Amino acid sequence: MLFQRKYVLALRRALYKYRYRKRSKGGEQEGEEMIKTENLTKEYNGNKAVDGLNLEIAEGDIFGFLGPNGAGKSTTILMLVGMIEPTEGKCIINEIEVARNPLKVKAIIGYLPEDVGFYGNMTAEQNLDYFARFYAMDANERKKRIEELLELVQLDGVSQKVGGYSRGMNQRLGLAQALLNDPKVLFLDEPTANLDPEGVFQYREQIKQLSDEGKTIFISSHILAEVSKVCNTIGIISKGTLIARGTLEELKNEFGRVGTENLRIIVETIEPLPEIEHEDIISAEYSEAKRKVVIESKSDLRDYISSELFEKGVKVKEMRMEEPTLEDVFLSVYRR
Amino acid sequence: MEAKGLFNVARKEFIGHLTSKKFIVILGLFLIISALAMHQGMDYYNNRLENYKEQISQIKDVEGIEPGYMPEKPTIMLVFMFMSSYIMMLGAILAIAMGFDLVSKEKETKSLKSLLSCPVFRDEIINGKALGGTLALVFAMGTALLISLAMLLIFSIVPSMNELATILVFGIVSIVFLLAYFAIALMMSTVSGDSGSALIYTLVIFFILGSLLPLVGPTVAGMVTGEPPERPAFHIQHETDESEGPSIKEVSEEEMQQYQEELRAYWEKRRPITEAFNIISPNMNYQKISFLISNPQIYSAVYEQSSPFTSTGYFTGGGEAPGLQEVLGKVWKNILALIIFSVVFFAIAYVKFMRLDIR
Numbered sequence: 001m002l003f004q005r006k007y008v009l010a011l012r013r014a015l016y017k018y019r020y021r022k023r024s025k026g027g028e029q030e031g032e033e034m035i036k037t038e039n040l041t042k043e044y045n046g047n048k049a050v051d052g053l054n055l056e057i058a059e060g061d062i063f064g065f066l067g068p069n070g071a072g073k074s075t076t077i078l079m080l081v082g083m084i085e086p087t088e089g090k091c092i093i094n095e096i097e098v099a100r101n102p103l104k105v106k107a108i109i110g111y112l113p114e115d116v117g118f119y120g121n122m123t124a125e126q127n128l129d130y131f132a133r134f135y136a137m138d139a140n141e142r143k144k145r146i147e148e149l150l151e152l153v154q155l156d157g158v159s160q161k162v163g164g165y166s167r168g169m170n171q172r173l174g175l176a177q178a179l180l181n182d183p184k185v186l187f188l189d190e191p192t193a194n195l196d197p198e199g200v201f202q203y204r205e206q207i208k209q210l211s212d213e214g215k216t217i218f219i220s221s222h223i224l225a226e227v228s229k230v231c232n233t234i235g236i237i238s239k240g241t242l243i244a245r246g247t248l249e250e251l252k253n254e255f256g257r258v259g260t261e262n263l264r265i266i267v268e269t270i271e272p273l274p275e276i277e278h279e280d281i282i283s284a285e286y287s288e289a290k291r292k293v294v295i296e297s298k299s300d301l302r303d304y305i306s307s308e309l310f311e312k313g314v315k316v317k318e319m320r321m322e323e324p325t326l327e328d329v330f331l332s333v334y335r336r
Numbered sequence: 337m338e339a340k341g342l343f344n345v346a347r348k349e350f351i352g353h354l355t356s357k358k359f360i361v362i363l364g365l366f367l368i369i370s371a372l373a374m375h376q377g378m379d380y381y382n383n384r385l386e387n388y389k390e391q392i393s394q395i396k397d398v399e400g401i402e403p404g405y406m407p408e409k410p411t412i413m414l415v416f417m418f419m420s421s422y423i424m425m426l427g428a429i430l431a432i433a434m435g436f437d438l439v440s441k442e443k444e445t446k447s448l449k450s451l452l453s454c455p456v457f458r459d460e461i462i463n464g465k466a467l468g469g470t471l472a473l474v475f476a477m478g479t480a481l482l483i484s485l486a487m488l489l490i491f492s493i494v495p496s497m498n499e500l501a502t503i504l505v506f507g508i509v510s511i512v513f514l515l516a517y518f519a520i521a522l523m524m525s526t527v528s529g530d531s532g533s534a535l536i537y538t539l540v541i542f543f544i545l546g547s548l549l550p551l552v553g554p555t556v557a558g559m560v561t562g563e564p565p566e567r568p569a570f571h572i573q574h575e576t577d578e579s580e581g582p583s584i585k586e587v588s589e590e591e592m593q594q595y596q597e598e599l600r601a602y603w604e605k606r607r608p609i610t611e612a613f614n615i616i617s618p619n620m621n622y623q624k625i626s627f628l629i630s631n632p633q634i635y636s637a638v639y640e641q642s643s644p645f646t647s648t649g650y651f652t653g654g655g656e657a658p659g660l661q662e663v664l665g666k667v668w669k670n671i672l673a674l675i676i677f678s679v680v681f682f683a684i685a686y687v688k689f690m691r692l693d694i695r
Binding site: 074075078081083084102103104106107109110111113115116117118119120121130131133134135174177178 | 355356445447448449450451452455456694
């Protein structure tokens, strides 16, 4: 079983590499390459947390990095932000190799760690001022930037010390800290984990705004809905290996149909439904006094159903084909 | 290495120490107790000074006193001898309190990741922490010395230039002693998973180095060298004539000389064993240095003669007190041991921090 799974993963990786290269050659990639990893590997006591990871992310992309706990997401980010050194391979950001020039890289990136922490005996402003002093900013610049950022994350006017902050406030302060140096690339590790719905909404707005400014954003998360809402490309990692990559649409097309090749069409009408017959229909389940049917078919029959119902004078309230969610894609990738 | 990051970290740590409640409380306690010790020391000094004056006036009155003999004039460093015992306890606790959570707390609160995401080298962080802590200790010790000097002046005791130089040396040695415990605490903070464990391990080391080793040294020396030779003080002789009863016979000169030789050999054998244990105890090193600096005359009588007692069984004092340079020449090994302590434990903290797994 284990051998089979390894074999499938290896095949999938080879397939992904082939496709990605083809797409790059075909000029589909939009901007310049901003983040790149080559055969990135990290071993802990002989166990590979990240195993030969090859990743290319274009400038201006919002890249969602998905994977279950222990898949190697955080280890990958830590290598990308220069906090740990890879055992093998390299990370390149904006054409700078991270392990060789970690400080140069840190000067152009921002990083929001999972469970971000600060100095509890200092205010938000004091914390940010301490971190800002590591960048080439004079006192006036620091003051101005800190004011802007505290306003952005809605912590302006909060005079209490950070030790008394809620986790959500800490997270917001973390985003402000990650943006201190107006970074070209932003790494966010589980950015919405501690936010309330209002905070999540604001976070999405901020990400949109940052993306409009041309920043490349790398988001690691296991909240699939969140990734599907803000990211334009997605990578799925398992056991330290990238097993799928593409836009959400591409992934849905490739992995969306969980355990079946059939389509599900849902039809709701005002009048009771007549019997719908077609050779491609596998099953039809009627409910709500025959005013709703879920049809499983071999092909997209929406045109056919629509004309059938029109001919029989049945008014359609809603007709849709069930779309696979990112969760379906995610589960599909793991179950294959 | 870029110094900008180092000074930024050191600045933050220094301000952090000075504004932290635990530092303020322990420093306050340390200063109050130091002031009380100074007061106690000044009483002692004044008494000794009175005695000295009395002896001088007696010498002038009494005829036939050896012209070379003069009683020892007390030095104001006696005042600091009282202070050193409190530094050894409260000062060490202050140093431990400052260092035990320097790294572990950053790991616990996850602020270390935020810090490391900035363009700063790891060595700048650990060096900055050490520098900030050192400056805070210098501040604490400097404040204590300034208060003590102010108290001396209030009590109309004006130190001479030589005494001021000695006070400065005393202050520097005290800082080096405090740094040894600060380095141990910093090392434990880097090695331990959490601040609680770091504090416990540091206190265990403090107990071993400060209390256990000074006891182990003499015990081991006693086991190796055995009992000291018995003093042939008086012989009780039973006379044959019962009416006269037992008579006491004086010890002969020859017997006494032999005993002295044996005693000298005993102490010569015992001293290196005790010193070997003492040299690895910051407390014993500091005690020896501060005692010698504050009371060189008594020290040389106790530690430098083969036996602290004369053939008559009395303590030998008197003689010319050694100068500061001579004193430093005698304790350079102990000062070096204190410096080595700080360097070794800081080096371990440094190496461990550079390899710290940030996950």
